[in-house]
Amino acid sequence: MSDPTRRNRLDEEASPYLRQHADNPVHWQPWDDDAFEAAAERDVPVFLSVGYSACHWCHVMAEESFADDDVAETVNEHFVPVKVDREERPDVDDVYMTVAQLVRGGGGWPLSVFLTPDRRPFWVGTYVPKEATRNQPGFEQLLEDVHEAWETDRESIEERADQWAAAARGELEAVPDEAGDPPGAEVLSEAAADAVRSADRANGGFGRQPKFPQPGRVRLLLRAARELGGDDYREVAADALDAMANGGLYDHLGGGFHRYCTDSDWTVPHFEKMLYDQAELSTAYLAGYQATGEERYADVVESTLAFTDRELGHDAGGFFSTLDARSDGVEGKFYVWTPGEVREVLGDDDLAALACDRWGITDAGNFEGATVLTADASLTALADEYGLSEDEAAARVENAREALFAARSSRTRPARDEKIIGSWNGLMVSAFARAGLAFDDEYAARAADALGFVREHLWSEDENRLARRWKDGDVKGDGYLEDYAFLARGALDTYAATGDHDHLAFALDLARALCEVFYDADVEALYAAPASDDLLARPQDLTDQSTPSPAGVAVDVLQRLDAFAPDEAFGDIVDAVLSTHAETIENSPLQHVSLVDAAVTRANGLLETTVAADRVPDEWRALLTESYRPDLLLTRRPRGDGELDAWLDDLGVAETPAIWADRGARDGADATAYVCRRACSPPLHETAEVDSWLADFAVTP
The missing domain is CATH 1.50.10.10 (Glycosyltransferase)
Incomplete structure (x- = not known):
């Protein structure tokens, strides 16, 4: 059988991130058994690169190194290169990012790892520049160093791979010898x-x-x-x-x-x-x-x-x-502005000046000669500065926003x-x-x-x-x-x-x-x-x-x-x-x-609020959502028990659960509510009653 790692196989993948690398001269492989079996047969390490399509430094490393023919020749000759989309395989990312955090104290993307053919890591890092810097070797030199160590110092690599693999398993899989009591509200x-x-x-x-x-x-x-x-x-x-x-x-x-x-x-x-x-x-x-x-x-x-x-x-x-x-290959280009661009879009100098004041757009800029928009001036400050009411200032800001947004839409859009x-x-x-x-x-x-x-x-x-x-x-x-x-x-x-x-x-x-x-x-x-x-x-x-x-x-x-x-x-x-x-x-x-x-x-305990109704009354919805209630469990059920039996069949539930039992509509009302937290209210029909019971069962100081 021919060696699948002698060509780039990412054109067979649907992931946009992987397909971004399908034209690289690096012979990228997806994470699969073929790649690791080939590494074992060739007796070479795996170079694993993990990233995602919107990752800035992933793009940089790809442009510097993975698109370079000389770098690709070294990678292809001495390694099996594997590319992983962390969004498709979060488990792979989690394992080797854990190693990076244990070994280096931090991580990030692209995640760069050298592995033995049985998936044990022995070198881990993130973005590696093509050329050496004061702080780290260049990628080309790193490849040569790892290859030489693989050929001449395999014992040390195996020892390190064993240690790091054991550390990853201990960090990711271990559970305490004895369980404790579940944490309390404190x-x-x-x-x-x-x-x-x-x-x-x-x-x-x-x-x-x-x-x-x-x-x-x-x-x-x-x-x-x-x-x-x-x-x-x-x-x-x-x-x-x-x-x-x-x-x-x-x-x-x-x-x-x-x-x-x-x-x-x-x-x-x-x-x-x-x-x-x-x-x-x-x-x-x-x-x-x-x-x-x-x-x-x-x-x-x-x-x-x-x-x-x-x-x-x-x-x-x-x-x-x-x-x-x-x-257009430039980070942030779609989003940033200069005062000249604002004036060109808005035409009206006064409106352009107000927009620039609102969003802090200046000639100096705050990002590579242009400006990332921020809420630099409040509507109150703009109203004072331009002799407007706050409503007038807000209306002009909105007019400017709509015009700039429309103009921005004609720019080259970021990839999706x-x-x-x-x-x-x-x-x-x-x-x-x-x-x-x-x-x-x-x-x-x-x-x-x-x-x-x-x-x-x-x-x-x-x-x-x-x-x-x-x-x-x-x-x-x-x-x-x-x-x-x-x-x-x-x-x-x-x-x-x-x-x-x-x-x-x-x-x-x-x-x-x-x-x-x-x-x-x-x-x-x-x-x-x-x-x-x-x-x-x-x-x-x-x-x-x-x-x-x-x-x-x-x-x-x-x-x-x-x-x-x-x-x-x-x-x-x-x-x-x-x-x-x-x-x-x-x-x-x-x-x-x-x-x-x-x-x-x-x-x-959950703040259970069961509503038996064809529709929750608007006043009750407002009441339930006007405060932040992270412990609220809003349940809906039919007004009568006949339709509820059909619901239970659909849900695969054998018996009526307590949260719905005997909680149908009462007294001919269109809607009946029951509020519970380990104890329950009587049937409720009025908004004021629901409000009172929600307050009674709330967890408060």
Whole structure:
């Protein structure tokens, strides 16, 4: 059989990131058995490069090294090069990024790793420049050094590979010898206190540069403000929300958020736009609006969802993955402005001057001779400066925004990665569904459309299994814990927003499969990936990073679904996982925000609100969503028991769960509510009654 590694095989892949490298002279291979078997037969190492389509430094390394014929000749001769899209294979990325963090104290993309043919790492790094710098060797020299060591010092390489492989397994797979008690509600105060200590009180957000959005921490602080009291929690959350929305992280013309900012004051971003950031930041700003009543946060939610639907929405319902940082090969070119460009578009010198003042656009600029837009001047300041009322200033700013946005649309657009990933769609479904409950049914309908797309294209009814991604009709990869968990939560949120129990049925199907594929009863832990022979270690995703912890979301959604299907023992798995990781959560709660959130809800109990009605009255919807209630479980059921029996058949639930039993409509009312937290209200018909019982069962200081 001919050696498949003697040619570049990425033209056979659907991933846009992999296809970007299909024309490289490097003989890239996908992550498969053929590549590793060829490495073993040739007795050469594997060079693994992990990245994603919107990654700036991935582009740079590709242009410097992977497109270079001389570099490619060395790679092809002495290595089997393997290219991985981290968005398709988060498990591979997780394993070797863990090694990078253990060995180097940090990581990033592109992730560059040299492996033995049996997948053990012995060198790990990130971006490597082609030519040597003061701090590191060049890529060409690195290739020669690794090849020489492989030929002359194999014993040392094998020892290091054994040590690093063992360290990765220990870090990713280990569970405590003895479980503890599940964390109690007090872990919320510990996590919130840590969040306040990590806050940048001068610039907003958390930590120093680079500045990443931390939407989970924001929601955690808003929960702490509600349940524990204390001004610091709400202030730090609001500071973060304001800083992100006012700075360059936010796209002031088109809506939506860039990936992160390179500086401490949120001015200059890395310009890629990721679907998961739009989802998580939308839910954080919705929580901010519910907690504070500030309309500016609702405006951010609506503009971000509008951007997502417009720029990342598939016509048939799902959501694409990313927009690149670059256009015409230049990072940020699509988004930045000069005063001359503003004057050319707007014509009116006064309006152009006002627009430049509003968004801080100057001749000097703040990014390579141009300006990343920020909310540099408030509407109040503009009104004073230009002798206008605030309403007049706001109207002129909006006129300028619309004109600049229209003009920007004629620029070369950043490339779009059109993979549709299950987990990221689940996050976005939740964002739209929650906005639908709080604002407008159209958002909930959009959530249902996206959920329907994923269900049609990624879910196998026959096998009760979920695939990872869809691209132009091509479906690839087994789903991961994050895919099942995030989509189950999205389906549950869509059921709450629409009342359609078919979404609840999908959530339950996903939860059943999740437990079967990812829960290990022997160690009482949830793994992030299905059992597989092609992984060095089987990871557990406990920490919150750019997306929530899959284990944390899984625990939260299982405890909510336990209310509908108590015979499935979802609650037992919740208790087991929280017990297994109790010490980890309690020792570093801020790194495990999603698990903290789930543990607090478990300790306090869910705020169950069951509504028996054809439609939830508008006054009740407003009441349920006017405050931030992260422990709320809104359930919908038919007014009578006859239709409920049909629902139970559809859900695969044998007996009426307590959350619905004897909770039909009463006294001839169009709608009846029941509010419970381990004890229940009587049947409620009036808005004031629902309000009173929600207040009685609220967790407050």
